[in-house]
Amino acid sequence: MTLLDERIWSLFKRHWRQTLTYWSAFFSFGLCIAFLGPTVLDLRCQTQSTLQQITWVFFSQQFFLLVGSSLGGLVKKTLPSSLLALLCCTLIISLVFAVIPLCNHVLLLAVAMAIAGLAMGVIDTIANLQLVKLYQKDSAIFLQALHFFIGLGALVSPLVADPFLAEDCCVLGANWTANSSSSSPSDLQHLRSSLAGHGVAIGNISQYPLHTDGVVVTRVSYAFWIMALINLPVPAAVLALMYHERLLPCSDNSQRLIDGDSLSSTSPSPTGDSHGSLFGCCNPAKLRGHPASFFILHAVGGAILFITDGIVGSYAGFVYTYAVSPPLLMGHKTAGCLDSTFWASITVGRLAFIYLSYRYTSPRLLTFSLVGVITVQCLLLIFYTSSVFLFIGTCVLGLCISSVFPSMLAFTEDMLDYKGCATTVLVTSASTGEMVLQLLVGSVIHSQGSYTFLLCCTISSFIGFCLLLLLLYVHHCLRHCSTDSSQNTDMKEKPETGGS
Structure with missing residues (x-):
């Protein structure tokens, strides 16, 4: 390798x-x-x-x-x-x-x-x-x-x-x-x-x-x-x-492999909570006296995926409708390629991010991805009469948004000590966003016209990026509090060590 x-x-x-x-x-x-x-x-x-x-x-x-x-x-x-x-x-x-x-x-x-x-x-x-x-x-x-x-x-x-x-x-x-x-x-x-x-x-x-x-x-x-x-x-x-x-x-009736080293995560966590316990992940003890942050991390992480997966579902569901409507008025066969192009770019993007995830941290990848999504959406709004740029923007949007879900999942679980509770919340939030935002965007397009499709996706992108900034701020505060707490503990232990 x-x-x-x-x-x-x-x-x-x-x-x-x-x-x-x-x-x-x-x-x-x-x-x-x-x-x-x-x-x-x-x-x-x-x-x-x-x-x-x-x-x-x-x-x-x-x-x-x-x-x-x-x-x-x-x-x-x-x-x-x-x-x-x-x-x-x-x-x-x-x-x-x-x-x-x-x-x-x-x-x-x-x-x-x-x-x-x-x-x-x-x-x-x-x-x-x-x-x-x-x-x-x-x-x-x-x-x-x-x-x-x-x-x-x-x-x-x-x-x-x-x-x-x-x-x-x-x-x-x-x-x-x-x-x-x-x-x-x-x-x-x-x-x-x-x-x-x-x-x-x-x-x-x-x-x-x-x-x-x-x-x-x-x-x-x-x-x-x-x-x-x-x-x-x-x-x-x-x-x-x-x-x-x-x-x-x-x-074979011999000892099961999972009792050995097949799953390192089946062993009890350092905090004493078993991963097998349904509610063991809901213990905010790791957050050192900040239980509210435990719920904030879940809520904000879930909201980001609600927005981004909603954008994926909405774009895939309505980009064809937008392309065949004024002012673009694309041919049916040409516009029909947009959805396939979008999903193909998402697939290629995830393949590329396998290596990028090794080189860069999840917060950096998330920031890069959401900034890219906002940039592409704004350019699509500006060049809304260009059929060529719609194809280019669809490719770049798929590449940028492809890594948000896995990066957000890895980042949130890292903050919460890999207890597994965040995975359920994030996956459910993403599925909800994909279904709900499609219905909302579809109703707006039906009442206000196809151009509102790009506007809805752009506004959603800005909301998602603001939520990411909030998540990064909460993470910074937690790291700062954890560092201060560790320093205070060391200072209390030093006099005891010196007097023994």
């Missing part, structure tokens, strides 16, 4: 099985989160539902992802229970992929997506939490890699689905003719791109008449069965790890 020092490399070699398992679980997460947008029109045909009905499937997935993120924190923070939960959730995702082609009613599809969202939320919390506990002060590097695998899965999913998507109307009515009011292939492409984000902008899609009764002609089922097969190695990897850690009944 030339990019990482021997200590980091030896840490990875010590925990490579668990690390690769959590990374593969996040690939499964990304695979599941990205398929719904491209396939939603074919799923509408399969369930013979209206566009307004099918877009509620998006909400079902997002809401239960939030619920799953919260439930993931309730799983006992030990390797056996977390791996069992991870095995169940990754297996559920494969089963959902296999079952979706059998859902012939929109309600059944919404239930399937709710179950998938629940599994995704649990994976999100557990994988982040366990990597933080494994690597602690070195977790930033491995968290960046973890979130890279979301992007990888999100890139693979649409590629698998694309060959099986209907190019024309996939429900042929009984009296359908070429001169009927059915939407053209270009209209369907426009609809598919509009829904490629998260399908919350249903106000602008009711103008497209689509058949709900007739013969269904779609081959999208093959895409889901292929994705189910692609995902199967992930629960197999979790099962292999459980066998290696001797957590299965068929494993």
